[in-house]
Amino acid sequence: MRQTRREFLKTITRGAIATALPIGAFKFLSPREARAAVASSNVRWGFLVDTYKCVGCGFCVKACKLENEVPYDAPVTRTWVERYVILKNGRMLADTPMGARDGFTDPKVQEQEVNPRDIAKAFFVPKLCNQCENPPCVQVCPVGATYQRADGVVLVDRSWCIGCGYCIMACPYGVRFFHPIYHTAEKCTFCIHRLVKGMNTACVDACPFGARKVGNLKDPNDPVTQVILNQRVAVLKPEYGTKPQAFYIGLDENVR
């Protein structure tokens, strides 16, 4: 067999490339593999908020910011408290100054004086990540930097996040933001570092009135699960189909 130098070099180059490709590099994700990796877990963290008990002191927001090293004076926060004042004429006023980090101390709402006699109902609504069963923020991540753990908590891998901001746009509840220092997407972690040590989240511990509670929804004897099973609770924006796992007692139609 005659072989030219050119052909010989070509064959050698091709052969070298083929051997250089490790077999592992060809491993792609097949649906069967994906399904096999899906294992069941006996923990599913959920949250319960009692809006009747909340007084708008904002200790939860302060504790969250200090516990989770969210820059204290930056206008970003993982959890916040909203004030709703609904007047007898049907008008609604709502505000959350600095996410209620310093609580609500001023009777003025949206810089307006409100006559107490005009108030039909007024209340506070703490908000945080709902740790949705179908988190839209996770679906849109183009790099796999945000994900859901087996126990339902959605986290962000700071070393892998490219800061594109898709997840911030995708969350219907607006709980995500850019971390001013790391420049990556940031969100409530349900204080997973505390939960795994058998503690409560920082906001739950800081709440003097028991307006916030965290519990394992897969344990039917858990006090939080008991309330969700036996009392009238609602979730925020159920029409989005995200199956949020933060439940609210006393939610009003004006709350968005």
Added chain:
Amino acid sequence: MKSHVLRPLWVVLVVIGLILVARYFVVPPDFGIYERGFMYGFHRKSNEKEWEAFKVKYRTKTYCKDCHPDKYESNMSSKHHVIQCENCHGPAIDHPENPPKLTINRKRSLCIRCHAYLPYPTSQRAKIKGIDPKEHNPGMECVTCHNPHKPDMEGW
């Protein structure tokens, strides 16, 4: 093999090969699909441990009570027993090693988080004993007259 039509194909295959090689080195070995499936569980597994290792700063009352039993007892027998020590004293972190001394917040703004009266029906806020901060001894620290550990007892 000699066809000029096939030549670009080899270029494409080589490029794909190079991408696969790069991918092998760039993607961490524990990156994959986990419990929540491809749609929600595609991630680097070791990141879960990184978050779990985050430092706990708020240690709750159970951490305070052994060294400060007097303060703990007096507080627990009052209406303020629902409030965590760290809400006013700041996070304990590794106190007394780090920080050796906690900064106590004695500011008026701390008390009026709950005690500025807001006339809100359907909220627990209206049921808390409250003042108008603009009328009630403005400029003075609440702790001058009220004991924050045991507010039932007027004065110190």
